[in-house]
Amino acid sequence: MRTLPRPNSNFSGTVVAEVVDFEAERMLRLRWQDADEGQGNRADWAITWILEPEGRGTRLFLVHEGFDPDDPYQVQAHRIMGGGWRSIVTERLGKVLNKM
Numbered sequence: 001m002r003t004l005p006r007p008n009s010n011f012s013g014t015v016v017a018e019v020v021d022f023e024a025e026r027m028l029r030l031r032w033q034d035a036d037e038g039q040g041n042r043a044d045w046a047i048t049w050i051l052e053p054e055g056r057g058t059r060l061f062l063v064h065e066g067f068d069p070d071d072p073y074q075v076q077a078h079r080i081m082g083g084g085w086r087s088i089v090t091e092r093l094g095k096v097l098n099k100m
Contacts, residue, residue: 012036026051043077060093 014035021029027050034043045066052059062085067078 020046021048043074 012034015032016035017030017032019028020031021027027048029046029048032043032045032047036042043066045064048061048063048065050061050063052061064078064081064085068074
């Protein structure tokens with residue numbers, strides 16, 4: 001996958017992702033790395049989506065982990081992506097689910 005580079009977070013814009021775990025109708029875990037090994041403290045994160053029954057519906061959990069709290073670039077990346085998960089992804093996911 002390719003997106004815009006983020007120099008302020010030491011991210012090249014190219015991602016290598018792989019599915020590392022999967023349980024049908026329950027969980028998906030991806031490993032997500034910056035493809036540019038020359039980026040210094042290379043991103044190496046895991047993103048896990050978990051579905052759990054709750055009442056008459058389902059609760060979705062998202063865990064994005066692997067950030068180094070001692071690396072200022074990774075702290076910045078965590079802040080940027082955290083905002084995106086909370087606003088953009090949540091809003092778009094809600095729109096898709098409302099159409100179903």
